[in-house]
Amino acid sequence: MKYTIVTGLLAFSGLQIQAQTPAGNPFQLKGTLKGIQDTVLYIHYTDASGKNIKDSVRTVKGQFTLKGNISEPAASMLYIKSASAYPSDMATIYLEPTVITAQLQYNQFKDVVVKGSHTQQELDLLNSQLKPVQNKMKPASEAYDKANKIYMEAVKNKKPDAELDSLKNVASNVKDGLDPYYEEMRAINYSFFKEHPNSYITLNNLRYYVSSLPLDSLQALYNKMSPQMQQSRNGKELAVEIEKLRGGSPGSMAKNFTTVDMDGKAISLADYKGKYVLLDFWASWCVPCRKGNPHLKALYAKYKDKGIEFIGISDDDRNNAAWKKAVEKDGLPWKHVLRGLDMDKRMKNEPYDTDISEKFGIHTLPTKILIDPNGKIIGRYSSEEEPLDIKLKEIFGT
Numbered sequence: 001m002k003y004t005i006v007t008g009l010l011a012f013s014g015l016q017i018q019a020q021t022p023a024g025n026p027f028q029l030k031g032t033l034k035g036i037q038d039t040v041l042y043i044h045y046t047d048a049s050g051k052n053i054k055d056s057v058r059t060v061k062g063q064f065t066l067k068g069n070i071s072e073p074a075a076s077m078l079y080i081k082s083a084s085a086y087p088s089d090m091a092t093i094y095l096e097p098t099v100i101t102a103q104l105q106y107n108q109f110k111d112v113v114v115k116g117s118h119t120q121q122e123l124d125l126l127n128s129q130l131k132p133v134q135n136k137m138k139p140a141s142e143a144y145d146k147a148n149k150i151y152m153e154a155v156k157n158k159k160p161d162a163e164l165d166s167l168k169n170v171a172s173n174v175k176d177g178l179d180p181y182y183e184e185m186r187a188i189n190y191s192f193f194k195e196h197p198n199s200y201i202t203l204n205n206l207r208y209y210v211s212s213l214p215l216d217s218l219q220a221l222y223n224k225m226s227p228q229m230q231q232s233r234n235g236k237e238l239a240v241e242i243e244k245l246r247g248g249s250p251g252s253m254a255k256n257f258t259t260v261d262m263d264g265k266a267i268s269l270a271d272y273k274g275k276y277v278l279l280d281f282w283a284s285w286c287v288p289c290r291k292g293n294p295h296l297k298a299l300y301a302k303y304k305d306k307g308i309e310f311i312g313i314s315d316d317d318r319n320n321a322a323w324k325k326a327v328e329k330d331g332l333p334w335k336h337v338l339r340g341l342d343m344d345k346r347m348k349n350e351p352y353d354t355d356i357s358e359k360f361g362i363h364t365l366p367t368k369i370l371i372d373p374n375g376k377i378i379g380r381y382s383s384e385e386e387p388l389d390i391k392l393k394e395i396f397g398t
Contacts, residue, residue: 024048024069025097029076031066033059035106036080041066042087045076045095050233070095072232073119073200078102079109094119094200122201129188137181144178147171172287186212197224203234210241211363215249218242241361248360250378254371255359262324262336267311269371276308276395279369281339281362283315284326288383289366293330295385299392300334306396307373310334313356315365317341 024047033041038059047053048071057064074095079087091109093102100116114120151167159167189209193202206221213221222230222242229235246252254277258268269277280296282289300310316323317338327336339362340354360369368388370379381388 024071026067026069027095027097028099029066029078029093029095029102030099031064031102031104033062033064033104033106035108038062039080041078042081043076043078045070045074046233047071047074068095070097072234073117075204078104078112080106092123093117094123119200122196122199126189126192126201126205129192130185133181133184133188137178140174140177140181144171144174147174168287172291193221194224197221198226198229200229200234203229203232203238207234207238207241210238210245211361211367215242215245218245244358244361246361248362248369248377249380252377254369254375254377257340257356257359259337259340259354259356262327267335267337269311269375272309272311273375274373276373277371278308278310279360279371280310280312281315281357281360281365281367281369282312283365284319284322286315286365290326290330292366292383292385293332297330297332299389302398303392303396308392308396312336313339315339315341315357318343 029043033039038061040056040058041064042054042056043066044052044054045068048069050071053068055066055068057066076093076095077087077090078093079090081087089107089109091102091104091112093100093112093114094117096117096119098116100114100120103113105111114124147167148171151164151171154164154167186209189205190213192199193206196202202221203225206218210218219242222238225235230239247255254269256268256270258266258270261267284290296310304310312327312332312334314323314326314336316326317340320338323336323338337356339357341357342352342354345352357363360367364382366383368379368381369377370381370388370391372378379388379391
C-alpha cells in the first residue's frame with residue numbers, strides 16, 4: 001500500500017474567492033432539493049479564468065439556480081454545510097456551458113440525477129461500473145473507519161506512544177485489506193480511460209493515477225487525446241505532471257537540489273557525484289514507510305561502504321518535531337532533509353523552487369529513486385522491497 005500526497009493534484013485546492021463573472025461560456029445549474037426546508041447550498045468549481053470559485057444560493061420552495069462561466073466541462077462540488085469539517089451532503093456535478101438540471105434528495109446527494117451534461121453521463125457510466133466493487137468493499141471500509149476513529153481518539157486523549165503506535169498499525173493493517181478492491185477499481189478506471197480518451201472524466205481522473213501508471217502507458221493515454229483536450233487547462237496540467245514524472249524516472253538525469261540537513265548543514269545532490277545515491281521519499285506519518293525502515297537500514301549497512309549514499313527526504317515540513325522524532329526512534333543513520341514544501345505559496349499559486357518532491361514527480365509514499373554515479377536515474381521503487389534488492393545486488397555483486 002502507498003500513501004498518496006495530494007497537495008499538488010487537488011481538484012478544488014488553492015485560493016478560494018467569491019463568485020465573479022470572468023470571460024468564458026455561461027452555464028446555468030437549475031435544481032430541486034427535496035426532504036428539507038429551504039436552506040443554503042454551496043458550490044465549488046473552477047471558472048473560465050482558472051480560479052477556484054466558491055458560490056452559494058438559498059433554495060426557495062426547494063428550487064435553486066446557480067450561474068457562472070466556464071471554459072470547459074468542470075467538476076463541481078455541491079453541498080450543504082454541517083457542524084463538522086466535512087459537508088453533511090455532497091454531490092459531484094459536471095458543469096457544461098448550457099442549462100443543466102439537478103434533482104437532489106436531502107441526505108442522498110450522492111444519488112443526484114443530472115440532465116443536460118454529457119460529461120455527467122460519462123461519470124454516471126463509470127460510477128455504475130465501480131459501484132459493485134464499492135459495495136463489496138463497504139464492510140472492509142467501515143472496519144477501517146472504525147479502527148482509524150479509535151486511533152484518532154487515542155491521539156486526542158494523548159495516549160502513550162506505544163499505545164498510539166499499536167493502534168496506528170492495527171488501522172494500517174485493516175487498510176491493507178482494502179488494497180484488492182482498490183486494484184479492482186484501478187483496472188476499471190484504466191479500461192474507461194482507454195475506451196474514452198477524449199472524455200473530461202478521463203482527463204480529470206487520470207491526473208490522480210500519474211504515479212501509479214508506467215510512464216510509457218501514461219504517455220500513450222495522453223497521446224490518444226485530441227489536441228483540444230491536450231490544450232485545455234486540465235490537459236496542460238496533466239502534461240506538466242507527466243513531465244515531472246519523466247524527470248524522476250529511469251533514463252532521466254536527476255535534477256539537483258540544495259538545502260540543509262537535519263543538523264542545519266548545507267547539502268546538495270551534486271556533492272555526491274561519483275557515487276550511487278538512493279533518495280528515500282517518506283514521512284513520519286506514513287505507516288508503510290516506517291514499516292520498511294528496518295529493511296532499508298539493512299541495505300544501508302550492507303552497501304554503505306561500497307559506494308552508495310542514502311538521503312531521506314521527508315514530507316514533514318509542517319511538523320519538524322515529528323520528523324526528528326521518527327528519525328531518532330527508527331535509528332536511521334543517513335542524511336535527512338525536508339522536501340521543501342511551501343504551502344502558503346502553493347495555495348496562492350506562486351512559483352517556488354524548493355520542493356524536492358516536485359522535481360522528481362513524487363505523489364505517493366514511499367518512493368525510492370536510485371541514481372548512478374553520473375547523475376542518471378536508474379530505478380524508481382515503491383514499497384515493494386524485492387525490485388530494489390535485486391538492483392543493488394546487480395550493481396554491487398552481493
